[in-house]
Structures are given as C-alpha cells and as structure tokens.
Amino acid sequence: MASADDLLPLAAGTDARRVGSRFMRPVEALAAVLLVVVVGLLLAGALSRYLLALPIIWGDEVASICFIWLAMLGSVIAIDRNEHLRLTLFLGLLPRDARRFVDTLALLLVAALLLALAYPAYDYASEESFITLPALGIPGSVRAAALPVGICAMAALAVASAVRRSTVRDLAVALGVIALVVAALWIASPALMKAGNAAIVICLVGFVVVALAAGVPIAFCFGIGTASYLAFATRVPLIVMIGRMDEGMSSLILLSVPVFVLLGCILDHTGMGKAIVDFLASLLGHVKAGMSYVLLGSLFVVSGISGSKVSDMATVAPALFPEMKRRGHKPREMIALLATGAAMADTVPPSIVLIVLGSVAGVSIAALFTSGFVVAMVLLAVLAALARLKARDEDMTGVTRPTAGVIWRTLLVAAPALVLPFLIRSAVSGGVATATEVSTIAVVYALFVGMVLYGGISARTFYRMLVETAALTGAILVILACAVAMAWAITQAGIANELASLMAALPGGWIGFMAVSIVVFLVLGCILEGLPAIVLMAPLMYPIARKLGINDVHYSMVIVTAMNIGLMTPPIGIGFFLACKIGNVSPDEAIGAIWPYLVALFAGLVLVAAVPWISIGML
Known part of the structure; x- marks a missing residue:
C-alpha cells in the first residue's frame, strides 16, 4: 500500500516540488489582499445593516468580484503548491x-x-462586458475576466511542472x-x-x-x-x-467558505483549540475511556469553530495522543477513533460541506446546522459506547481526578474559545444572522481573543494563513465549478429523468431509495471526497427524494453521514490516510483497527435514516 505522503496533498508543497515559486509571490500577495477585502466587506455590511439599518448597496457586487478573483488566484496557488485534491x-x-x-x-x-x-473563457468574459453591474455601474467583464486569467495561469503552471519533472x-x-x-x-x-x-x-x-x-x-x-x-x-x-x-x-452563500477556512487556521495557530482540549481533559480524563471521550468531545466542539476535518484532527491529535499512549491505547486504535470521530463531527456547524450543500440543493443552512448538531450527537453516543467497550483493559495507574481548582483554571483559559462554537450555532440556527455574516464576526472575535489571550499571531504567520486559505478556497471552488458543469451536462442528457424513473420503481418506496442513496454516497465518499460527491449528485437525487416524500433536511443528513463514512473507509478513503498522516501511524497498521468504528458509525447512520425525527424533530 502506498504511504500517506504518496496519497495526499497535505500542507503546502515544498519549494522543491513547486515550479512557479519565484513568480507566485505577487499572485499570493494579491490573493491575501482579496481575502482581507472580502472579510472586511462582509463584516462592514453586517455591522452597517444591523447597527445602522443602512445596507451597503454595492457591497455584494464588490464582494462577488473579489471572491471569484480570489477563487481563481487561489486555484493557481494550489496548482503551484500541488494542493489540488x-x-x-x-x-x-x-x-x-x-x-x-x-x-x-x-x-x-x-x-x-x-x-x-x-x-471559451475569454469569449465568456467578453460577452459579460455587455452586462452592467447595477450598483457599481461597471461592465460584468471586470468580474468574469478572472476565469480566463486563472485558467491560462493554471495551464502555464501545469505545463511548466510537467517539463520540470519529466x-x-x-x-x-x-x-x-x-x-x-x-x-x-x-x-x-x-x-x-x-x-x-x-x-x-x-x-x-x-x-x-x-x-x-x-x-x-x-x-x-x-x-x-x-x-x-x-x-x-x-x-x-x-x-x-x-x-x-x-x-x-x-453563490454569495459560498463567501463563508474561505472565511471559515481562515477561522480554522486561526484556531490552529493561536492555541484556542488546545485550550478546549485541556478543559475537556480536566473534566473527563480521569475516568475509564476518559481520553477517548475527550478526543471525541474535542472533535465535536472544535468542529463547531473550524468547519474543517483536517483542522480538527490536527488540533486534537497532538494534544491527546501522548497521554493516550501512556494509558495503553494502541496507536492504531487512536487513529481509528480520530478518523471516525472526524467523520462524526462533519455535520457539526459550521460544516463547510453543509454550507455548500445548502447552496447547491437549495436547503436552509440554518435548518441543516440545527439538524447536523443533533445527528452528530447520535453518532457521538454510538462511538463513545464502542470506545467504553474497548477501554475495559485500560491502564489507569497513576491517574488522579483533578481538583476543582484545576478544572476552574482550565475553564477560565478555555472559556473565550468555548464561546465561539455556541455563538456560531445559535446565531445561524436562530436566524439572527446568515452563515456568511457569522463567519466574519467569528474571525474577528477569534483574532482578537487569540491575540489578546492566547499569545497572538505574528504578521508573517498571519500572511501565511491568508495564502493557505486562498489556496484551499481555490481548490474547493474549482471542484464545485467543474462538478456543477458536469451535473448540468448529465441533466441535459436526460439522465436525471431516467434515474428518477429507475429510483421510483425501486421496491420499498422511500426506504428502498434511501438504502440505494446510502450505498451510492458511501462509494462516492471513498472515491471523490465530500464536496465533489455532493455537488455532482445533489441536482440528480434531491428531486427524486422530494417526489418520494423525503424531507430535504433528513435526506441531507443521511447522505452527508454516508459520504463521511466512505471518506474514512480504507483502502481508498482519503480521510483515513489524512488521519494516519496527522497521527504518524502507518496505514497498514491502522487499517485493521478502524472497521469496528466504521460499523458503529454505519449503525448510527441506519438509525438516522430510519428515524426521520432525529433529523427534523428539532426544526
């Protein structure tokens, strides 16, 4: 089996692997500036509307222009860094x-x-010049020009990379x-x-x-x-x-994607996530299976801040694995719990997958956030029960219960960070603000708290965070762009109608359709990763689900959970190898340990699919 290094584009590629590094500095600087402008515009628009009751008319148009340029320049950076998935x-x-x-x-x-x-991209941008943006009064080609510029730059880098390596x-x-x-x-x-x-x-x-x-x-x-x-x-x-x-x-909803990615970077670099982990460890670390509970609980809470599985695992694993090893946990068991815990937590808001799904399928993001929290609780309970069963031989020698003073001190340190996930969930789920508005407020809050209470962020580190966010945003949005185009082509070819007829004829009605959907998204999760699978299949599957009377939110929870299980399923699931890389454990060693945890997650998935109330009862 190949190593995780061979399988996954993780952090930024080294200079030895990059072909345009010397020429990319202006592109990276411009992308960083555009990201700051997008965050600033979104924050200014939210504050102006809520505090002054004065919306910024031109704000959305400027943000849209900056966003597509950020996406295309970010995708160019991702090509240079070999970070396209x-x-x-x-x-x-x-x-x-x-x-x-x-x-x-x-x-x-x-x-x-x-x-x-x-x-064709140049032609498209030229056609957009005949459209005038109503608020700014400028041609639409100012925005659309990002497409041919980004496409040509990516092509040049791909050719240069092939010539250099081959x-x-x-x-x-x-x-x-x-x-x-x-x-x-x-x-x-x-x-x-x-x-x-x-x-x-x-x-x-x-x-x-x-x-x-x-x-x-x-x-x-x-x-x-x-x-x-x-x-x-x-x-x-x-x-x-x-x-x-x-x-x-x-879609303006997608503006929250780079902002939540940036929020995850801030979480990693300021130590806010570690503070949450330390607090949970002081509460639960002294009981049998306590560190497993802490790992799962940390993933659950931290996911509510970063919205990114990679960020979640990278924050939690280094803080907990040493103590778990000391207590006798085997590395392969820790990786299995880390991977499946990250899959469980992917429905916890602000999940980027849920934001994209809401945009593509036309489902309320507030409803998805509320439902995702409940579904994750069910999956958390299933994994915690399995962890307790496996911990019956755990070595608790020398483990003592922390004093109330220790718990209180860790709570004081973690409190500013703990506020953030509840702020995000309550604001979006309660309809107080949109996911995009909440994301900008959360970034500003995290920056302030991180700089004042958690050691701060240097200017150089912050710049690197901006560039990393731009690259990941570009990689995500190019997947969305191409998947939407492919989904449109499939629909225009008439496949959607044929698929609808086939699915409607399945035995068992909505139950049969739900079973087939689970299998489809398990397989797609293994092969394609979450976002492309969602974007590709949502336009085809949701109309069928609606005809069969399946609630959009219920169906969303089922397919997202199925997709996440597939993502962590070896030997193909990309998330499994990410967990192995972060935990520094060979995939060959971990592959045998993850199956009981995947079976537990699948049992939770079947429960969520069979009982719609779990997904929609709190709406």
Whole structure:
C-alpha cells in the first residue's frame, strides 16, 4: 500500500516540488489582499445593516468580484503548491518509471483541458462586458475576466511542472497519447452524437474514471469528462460550460467558505483549540475511556469553530495522543477513533460541506446546522459506547481526578474559545444572522481573543494563513465549478429523468431509495471526497427524494453521514490516510483497527435514516 505522503496533498508543497515559486509571490500577495477585502466587506455590511439599518448597496457586487478573483488566484496557488485534491492510490502501485510517466500524462491532461477552455473563457468574459453591474455601474467583464486569467495561469503552471519533472521521452509519449485520443474522438464525433447514453458512459464516466486513476486532480477529472462530452458528443459550445462553472462559484452563500477556512487556521495557530482540549481533559480524563471521550468531545466542539476535518484532527491529535499512549491505547486504535470521530463531527456547524450543500440543493443552512448538531450527537453516543467497550483493559495507574481548582483554571483559559462554537450555532440556527455574516464576526472575535489571550499571531504567520486559505478556497471552488458543469451536462442528457424513473420503481418506496442513496454516497465518499460527491449528485437525487416524500433536511443528513463514512473507509478513503498522516501511524497498521468504528458509525447512520425525527424533530 502506498504511504500517506504518496496519497495526499497535505500542507503546502515544498519549494522543491513547486515550479512557479519565484513568480507566485505577487499572485499570493494579491490573493491575501482579496481575502482581507472580502472579510472586511462582509463584516462592514453586517455591522452597517444591523447597527445602522443602512445596507451597503454595492457591497455584494464588490464582494462577488473579489471572491471569484480570489477563487481563481487561489486555484493557481494550489496548482503551484500541488494542493489540488487527487487520488494517487493506483499510482502508488506502479513501478517508478511508469508512475513518472502517468504523472506527466496527468499534468498534460490538466494543461490540455485548461487550454481547451481558455478561449471559451475569454469569449465568456467578453460577452459579460455587455452586462452592467447595477450598483457599481461597471461592465460584468471586470468580474468574469478572472476565469480566463486563472485558467491560462493554471495551464502555464501545469505545463511548466510537467517539463520540470519529466523526461523528454515521457513528455513526447504523453503528448502523443493525448493527440491520438483527441483525434479518435474527433473522427468518432458524428457517431458519438448519435450514440445517446453510450456517449455519456464513455465521456462522463469512462474518461472521468481513467483520469481519476491516473492521478488527475478531481476537479479536472470532472472538467475533462464534461468538456469531451460537450465538444465531441453534442453541438453545445464550451462557452456554456464556462457559464456553468461561473454559476458554481458565484453563490454569495459560498463567501463563508474561505472565511471559515481562515477561522480554522486561526484556531490552529493561536492555541484556542488546545485550550478546549485541556478543559475537556480536566473534566473527563480521569475516568475509564476518559481520553477517548475527550478526543471525541474535542472533535465535536472544535468542529463547531473550524468547519474543517483536517483542522480538527490536527488540533486534537497532538494534544491527546501522548497521554493516550501512556494509558495503553494502541496507536492504531487512536487513529481509528480520530478518523471516525472526524467523520462524526462533519455535520457539526459550521460544516463547510453543509454550507455548500445548502447552496447547491437549495436547503436552509440554518435548518441543516440545527439538524447536523443533533445527528452528530447520535453518532457521538454510538462511538463513545464502542470506545467504553474497548477501554475495559485500560491502564489507569497513576491517574488522579483533578481538583476543582484545576478544572476552574482550565475553564477560565478555555472559556473565550468555548464561546465561539455556541455563538456560531445559535446565531445561524436562530436566524439572527446568515452563515456568511457569522463567519466574519467569528474571525474577528477569534483574532482578537487569540491575540489578546492566547499569545497572538505574528504578521508573517498571519500572511501565511491568508495564502493557505486562498489556496484551499481555490481548490474547493474549482471542484464545485467543474462538478456543477458536469451535473448540468448529465441533466441535459436526460439522465436525471431516467434515474428518477429507475429510483421510483425501486421496491420499498422511500426506504428502498434511501438504502440505494446510502450505498451510492458511501462509494462516492471513498472515491471523490465530500464536496465533489455532493455537488455532482445533489441536482440528480434531491428531486427524486422530494417526489418520494423525503424531507430535504433528513435526506441531507443521511447522505452527508454516508459520504463521511466512505471518506474514512480504507483502502481508498482519503480521510483515513489524512488521519494516519496527522497521527504518524502507518496505514497498514491502522487499517485493521478502524472497521469496528466504521460499523458503529454505519449503525448510527441506519438509525438516522430510519428515524426521520432525529433529523427534523428539532426544526
């Protein structure tokens, strides 16, 4: 099995792996400035509206312009840092020379896609010049120009990376393979236009699967499938795909994504998360299975601040693993609990997955946040029960109950941090503010508290946080853009109607449909990770669920939970390898220990699916 390093683009790539580092500094600086402007505009708009009853008319338009530029520049930074999410499990099974060639082929496939989209993106931006933004009075091309600029910059970096890492022979053969495939598609184009579903299988399934196995980043796998289908199996121009991509990145709800990502960075760097962990340890650490309870509880609480699984695990594991090892916990058991605990906590607001799902499926984010909290409590109880069962032989030698004074002191230190998750949940769930508004207030609060009470953040560290946030935001939003375009192509091909008829004919009514949905999202969670799976399938599945009388929020909780279980399921689930990397444990060692925890989570999922009240009873 490949190592976690081979499988996952974790933190920023080293300079040795980056190809445009010297030229990226202005791009990184501009992206950091745009992120600060977005946060400032959102905060100013919220304060002006609530305190002065005076909305900033032009605020949304300026924020929208900055946001799409931030997304595209962030995606360029992610290309430079090799941070676009991709699956390299199959690459790790190849010999070194074959792996190098396939890696070259993947980079050139990305470049080919981007170059194919470059002129349609320019054409789209030119068409937008005829639209005038009502509040600012400027052409829409000011905003849309981000698309061709970002696409061309990513293409240049992909080509530069392929040239730098590859041999001349690998480059020549890879280019020849791409040219042959394109020529074959061009020759077969008249037949593909008449092939109906066969063309869909070839382009929107076959090409995507092959590209995914070759290590092409997930976003560009979707792009390759969609572009090839539109270009060779239909008469739809690629400018339509650019329009769908723009639509996928343009929802104002998505403005909260970079802000919550930034909030997670602040949590990591200020020690606010560690303060919460220390407080929970003082309360529960002295009982049998106490450190397991603390780990699960910390993931639950910390998730309510950062909204990111990676941030959650990176905050909790270093603080708890040493003491858990001392008490006799095996590293593989700790990784299993960490991974499944992170999956449990992904429905805890402010979950980025729930925010994106609400945007794509048109479901109330406030309702999703309320329901997600309850569902996570159910899953937490299931995992805690299993942890207690496994802790019957735990070594409690030397463990003493902390005094009330110790508990009080840790509470005082953690209190400012503990306020934050409850602030976020209550404000959004109570309808006091939108997720976007709450995210900006939370960032300002966390910055103030972190700088005054938790040691502060240096200017250099804060700048790095801004750049990291921009890169992750770009990677997320490009996935959304390409997934929305692919979902549109699938819908236009008539698959949605056929799928609806097939699903409606399933035995068992809504129960049968729910069972099939669980299987689908378990598999997609293993392969695609959460966001692309949600964005790709939501437009297809939600209309069917509604026809069968399934509540949108109930269905959302089921598919998100199923997807998270898939994400942590080896040997493909990306989240499992992330947990192994953060906990510094070999995947080979941890893979056998995680199955009981996954079974427990699945039992919780079945309970959530079978009892709608768990999801909607508190709404």
